[in-house]
Amino acid sequence: MIRTEEMLLNVGPQHPSTHGVFRIVLKIDGETIVEANPVIGYLHRGTEKLAENLQYTQIIPYTDRMDYLAAMTNNYVICHAVETMMNIEIPERADYLRVLVMELGRVASHLVWFGTYLLDIGAMSPFLYAFREREAIIGFLNEISGARLTFNYMRIGGVKWDAPEGWIEKVRDFVPYMREQLAGYHDLVTGNEIFLNRVKGIGFYSKEEALDYSLSGANLRCTGIAWDLRKDEPYSLYDRFTFDVPAFDSGDAWARYQCRMAEIEESLKIIEQAVEQFPETGEVIAKVPKIIKPPKGEAFVRIESPRGEIGCYIASEGKKEPYRLKFRRPSFYNLQILPKLLVGENISNLITILGGIDIVLGEVDG
Amino acid sequence: MVNDLLTSPAGWIHAAIFFGLGACLLMIVLGFVTYAILAERKVLGFMQLRPGPNRVGGRFGLLQTVADVLKLLIKEDTIPKAADKPLFILAPVLAFAPAFMVLAAIPFSNHLKFSDLSIGLLYYIAISGITTVGILMAGWASNNKYSLLGGMRSAAQMISYEIPLVISVVGVIMFSGSLNLTEIVEGQKTVAYMFLSPLGFIVFLISSIAELNRTPFDLPEAESELVAGYHVEYSGFRWAFFMLTEYVYLFAMAALTTVLFLGGWNPVPFLGCIPGIVWFALKFSLIVFFMIWVRGTMPRLRADQLMEFAWKVLLPVALLNIFVSAVVKELFLR
Amino acid sequence: MKGLAKGLKYTLSNLTKQNVTTQYPDVPLQMPDRFRGIQKFYPEKCIVCNQCANICPTDCIQLTGKPHPDPGKKGKIIDTYDINFEICILCDLCTEVCPTEAIVMTNNFELAEYSRDELFKDLVWLDENDNNVRKENKA
Numbered sequence: 001m002i003r004t005e006e007m008l009l010n011v012g013p014q015h016p017s018t019h020g021v022f023r024i025v026l027k028i029d030g031e032t033i034v035e036a037n038p039v040i041g042y043l044h045r046g047t048e049k050l051a052e053n054l055q056y057t058q059i060i061p062y063t064d065r066m067d068y069l070a071a072m073t074n075n076y077v078i079c080h081a082v083e084t085m086m087n088i089e090i091p092e093r094a095d096y097l098r099v100l101v102m103e104l105g106r107v108a109s110h111l112v113w114f115g116t117y118l119l120d121i122g123a124m125s126p127f128l129y130a131f132r133e134r135e136a137i138i139g140f141l142n143e144i145s146g147a148r149l150t151f152n153y154m155r156i157g158g159v160k161w162d163a164p165e166g167w168i169e170k171v172r173d174f175v176p177y178m179r180e181q182l183a184g185y186h187d188l189v190t191g192n193e194i195f196l197n198r199v200k201g202i203g204f205y206s207k208e209e210a211l212d213y214s215l216s217g218a219n220l221r222c223t224g225i226a227w228d229l230r231k232d233e234p235y236s237l238y239d240r241f242t243f244d245v246p247a248f249d250s251g252d253a254w255a256r257y258q259c260r261m262a263e264i265e266e267s268l269k270i271i272e273q274a275v276e277q278f279p280e281t282g283e284v285i286a287k288v289p290k291i292i293k294p295p296k297g298e299a300f301v302r303i304e305s306p307r308g309e310i311g312c313y314i315a316s317e318g319k320k321e322p323y324r325l326k327f328r329r330p331s332f333y334n335l336q337i338l339p340k341l342l343v344g345e346n347i348s349n350l351i352t353i354l355g356g357i358d359i360v361l362g363e364v365d366g
Numbered sequence: 367m368v369n370d371l372l373t374s375p376a377g378w379i380h381a382a383i384f385f386g387l388g389a390c391l392l393m394i395v396l397g398f399v400t401y402a403i404l405a406e407r408k409v410l411g412f413m414q415l416r417p418g419p420n421r422v423g424g425r426f427g428l429l430q431t432v433a434d435v436l437k438l439l440i441k442e443d444t445i446p447k448a449a450d451k452p453l454f455i456l457a458p459v460l461a462f463a464p465a466f467m468v469l470a471a472i473p474f475s476n477h478l479k480f481s482d483l484s485i486g487l488l489y490y491i492a493i494s495g496i497t498t499v500g501i502l503m504a505g506w507a508s509n510n511k512y513s514l515l516g517g518m519r520s521a522a523q524m525i526s527y528e529i530p531l532v533i534s535v536v537g538v539i540m541f542s543g544s545l546n547l548t549e550i551v552e553g554q555k556t557v558a559y560m561f562l563s564p565l566g567f568i569v570f571l572i573s574s575i576a577e578l579n580r581t582p583f584d585l586p587e588a589e590s591e592l593v594a595g596y597h598v599e600y601s602g603f604r605w606a607f608f609m610l611t612e613y614v615y616l617f618a619m620a621a622l623t624t625v626l627f628l629g630g631w632n633p634v635p636f637l638g639c640i641p642g643i644v645w646f647a648l649k650f651s652l653i654v655f656f657m658i659w660v661r662g663t664m665p666r667l668r669a670d671q672l673m674e675f676a677w678k679v680l681l682p683v684a685l686l687n688i689f690v691s692a693v694v695k696e697l698f699l700r
Numbered sequence: 701m702k703g704l705a706k707g708l709k710y711t712l713s714n715l716t717k718q719n720v721t722t723q724y725p726d727v728p729l730q731m732p733d734r735f736r737g738i739q740k741f742y743p744e745k746c747i748v749c750n751q752c753a754n755i756c757p758t759d760c761i762q763l764t765g766k767p768h769p770d771p772g773k774k775g776k777i778i779d780t781y782d783i784n785f786e787i788c789i790l791c792d793l794c795t796e797v798c799p800t801e802a803i804v805m806t807n808n809f810e811l812a813e814y815s816r817d818e819l820f821k822d823l824v825w826l827d828e829n830d831n832n833v834r835k836e837n838k839a
Contacts, residue, residue, distance in 0.1 A: 016593060054757055058755065128416065187710045192664070192665065347591060348591055409715070663710075
C-alpha cells in the first residue's frame with residue numbers, strides 16, 4: 001500500500017505570477033489542489049481611512065494608487081460621487097475628455113492583462129507587443145495629464161487641463177493603428193492551439209455562481225450576462241455612443257479572454273466616436289467653490305472600470321473632509337471566487353485561473 | 367586523419383591526441399554555448415522589437431554571456447540548510463557530464479569526428495537518459511517543494527518523450543540499415559531522410575524540443591508556475607552547470623537532427639564546392655534558429671496535456687511512421 | 701496547427717521590424733511639457749501663504765517665513781522651504797494652488813539617491829533645480 005501525503009505549498013507573496021503581493025496557501029495532492037487559502041493585505045495602505053483626514057481634492061491622487069493600471073476610472077469615480085452630492089454640472093468638453101482618457105485607460109489596462117496573462121501561460125512575446133501599444137497610450141495620457149500612471153487628472157467639476165494641441169488628432173490616428181495591431185494579436189495568440197487548450201473549460205463557473213459571488217466586469221460577462229454600467233446605467237456621456245457589450249456564454253478562462261479582447265474593440269469604437277463628437281471649444285472645469293464641502297448626507301455611485309464595477313460611497317457631515325469614504329473595489333470582489341475555482345485543479349491551472357480573474361493588488365488590498 | 371586515428375591501435379600517444387581533441391571540442395562547445403545564449407537573446411529581442419543585449423562588448427553585446435558567466439563564477443555558493451548535501455552537489459555534475467559524453471558520438475563532417483561507434487545513435491539516446499537522473503536528484507535534494515514538483519515533471523516528461531523520439535528514428539535506421547551515425551549520413555547522399563520520412567522528422571523535432579525542456583514544453587522550469595523548477599535553490603556556478611547542460615544538449619540535439627534528417631555534411635545538389643563542415647553548420651544553425659523562433663512564439667503546455675500529447679499523439683504517429691517508412695523503402699528504395 | 705503557423709509567421713515578420721525601445725540612460729528621455737517632475741522653487745516670488753503646505757496630501761512640504769527686511773513693505777518672505785521626496789507623490793497640487801507660481805514643476809524625474817537623507821531637498825536645492833521648467837511657467 002502506498003502512503004501518500006498532502007503537501008502544503010505556499011505560493012506568493014513574491015511568486016512571479018501572483019501579479020504583486022498576493023499569497024495563496026495551497027494544500028496539494030500530487031499536482032492537484034485540495035484546498036486553497038488566499039492571504040491578502042500585503043499592500044494595504046488604508047486609503048479609506050486616510051481619506052477621512054483629507055480634503056476631497058487631496059483624495060484624488062490617492063485613488064490613482066488603487067487600481068494603478070486604470071487610474072483614470074478611479075479618478076472619475078471619486079469626482080463623480082462628489083459631483084453627484086453637490087449637483088455640479090460638468091462642461092461638455094470636460095466630459096468628453098474624461099470619456100476619452102477613461103477609454104484609453106481601459107484599452108491600456110486590458111493590454112497589460114493580455115500581455116501578462118500570456119506571460120503566465122508561458123508565451124513571452126505577446127507581453128512585449130502589448131506593451132508597445134500600451135506605451136503609446138501611456139504617452140497620450142502622459143501628455144494630457146503629466147504622469148504616466150498616477151494621473152491625478154480629474155478634478156471635482158471637470159478636468160485639470162484641456163487637451164494639448166494635436167492630442168485629439170493623435171488619438172484619432174491611434175485607433176486604426178490599434179485595430180491593426182489587435183488583428184496581429186489574434187494571429188499570434190487567439191488561434192494558437194496550445195493557448196486554446198490551456199484556457200478552454202478552465203475555471204468554469206455558472207451564471208448563478210457569478211451573481212452569488214457578486215462578480216462584475218469581464219468576469220461576469222463571460223457567463224453570458226451582458227451587464228455593463230456604461231450601457232445599463234449610463235453615466236457621463238456613455239448614452240451618446242453606440243457600442244456593444246460583449247458577452248460570452250462558456251464561463252471559462254477562454255470566454256474571459258474573448259470578452260476582454262472584444263472590449264478593447266468596443267473601447268476603440270467609443271474613442272472613435274468621442275473624437276468625432278468632440279466639441280470645438282468650451283470650458284474644461286465647472287465653476288466650483290474653492291473649498292469643496294458637499295452637503296450633509298451620503299451618496300453611492302458606481303461605474304464600469306476595466307476590472308468591473310467600481311463604486312464609491314461618501315458619507316458627508318458637510319465638512320471639507322468626508323466622514324466616511326468607501327470604495328467598492330472590483331478586484332477584491334472578483335477575487336473571492338478563487339478558492340472555490342481552485343479546488344480539484346492542477347497547479348498549472350492555478351495560474352490560468354488567477355490570471356483570468358485579472359486582479360490588481362493595489363485595488364484588492366486598498 | 368581522424369579516421370586513421372580511430373582505426374589505429376590504442377596507445378598513450380593516441381590517448382593524448384584524443385584528449386587534446388576532446389579539450390578542443392569542449393572549448394568549441396563552450397564557445398557555441400556562449401554565443402548560442404547571446405543569439406537566443408538577440409533573436410528573441412529582435413522578434414520582440416527590442417535590441418537584446420547591447421551594453422557589454424560593443425553594440426552587439428558580444429561579451430554579455432562572458433560577463434554573465436563571470437558573475438556566476440564569483441557569486442556566493444549557497445547550499446540550503448535542509449538540503450541533502452551530497453546529492454545537491456552531485457546533481458549538477460550528473461546532469462552535465464552526459465551532455466558532453468553524447469557529443470563524442472556525433473560526426474561533424476566526413477573527417478571531423480571523435481569516434482565511429484557502430485551503435486552511435488543508441489549510445490546518444492542511452493547516455494542522454496542519465497541527465498534525467500541528475501535533474502530528478504536536483505529536485506529532490508533541494509528539499510524545496512517547487513523544485514520537487516519541477517524535478518518530478520521533468521522526469522515524467524523526459525522519459526515519456528524519449529519513447530517517441532527513439533521510435534521516430536526507426537524509419538531512418540531502416541533506410542540506412544545502420545545505427546552508425548556516419549553511415550546514416552552517407553545514406554543521405556542523394557536525398558535527405560527528412561523527405562523520405564517527414565512524419566518521423568516532425569515527431570523527432572517535437573520530441574527533441576520536449577527533451578530539451580524548451581518552450582512550449584518547458585514545464586519543469588516553468589517560471590510562472592514553479593518559479594524555476596528543479597534548480598530553484600541553485601545559485602552561482604552550480605546553477606550555471608544546469609544552464610550549460612541545457613545549451614550543450616541544444617548543441618547536441620541540433621547536431622543529431624542534422625545528422626539524422628538533414629543529411630549532415632552532404633551538400634545541397636549543385637553546391638558541392640562548399641565544404642561539408644559549412645553545410646553542417648548551416649543546417650545546424652537552421653535547427654537552432656527554429657528552436658529559438660518557437661520559443662518566441664508559443665505558450666506552454668500543461669503537464670497533463672503534455673503527457674497526453676506524447677502518448678496519444680506522438681507515439682501512434684511515430685509507430686505509423688515505421689509502417690510508412692517500410693512501405694517507402696519497399697516501393698522506392700529497392 | 702494553423703494557429704501555430706500563423707503565430708510563427710507573426711513573430712518572424714517582426715524579426716526585421718524597427719525596434720521600439722529607447723536607449724534610456726544613454727539617450728535622455730524627453731518628457732512632455734506637462735510632465736510632473738521635481739519642483740522648482742522661486743524664493744523671490746513666494747508670499748508665504750502656506751497654501752502648498754496645506755493642500756499637500758502627504759504633508760511633505762515644510763516652510764517658514766520671516767518678516768520682510770524692508771520695513772516699509774508689508775508681508776513676509778520665505779525663510780526655509782523643504783520638500784521631503786521620500787513621501788512626495790508628485791501630484792502637482794502644490795503648484796496648482798500657488799497664487800504667484802513660486803513653486804512650479806519641472807521635467808526632471810531622476811530622484812534615485814544612495815541615501816534617504818539626500819531626498820530631503822531644501823530651498824537652495826529647489827531654487828537651483830531650474831532646467832526643464834514647464835513652458836507656461838517659464839520665468
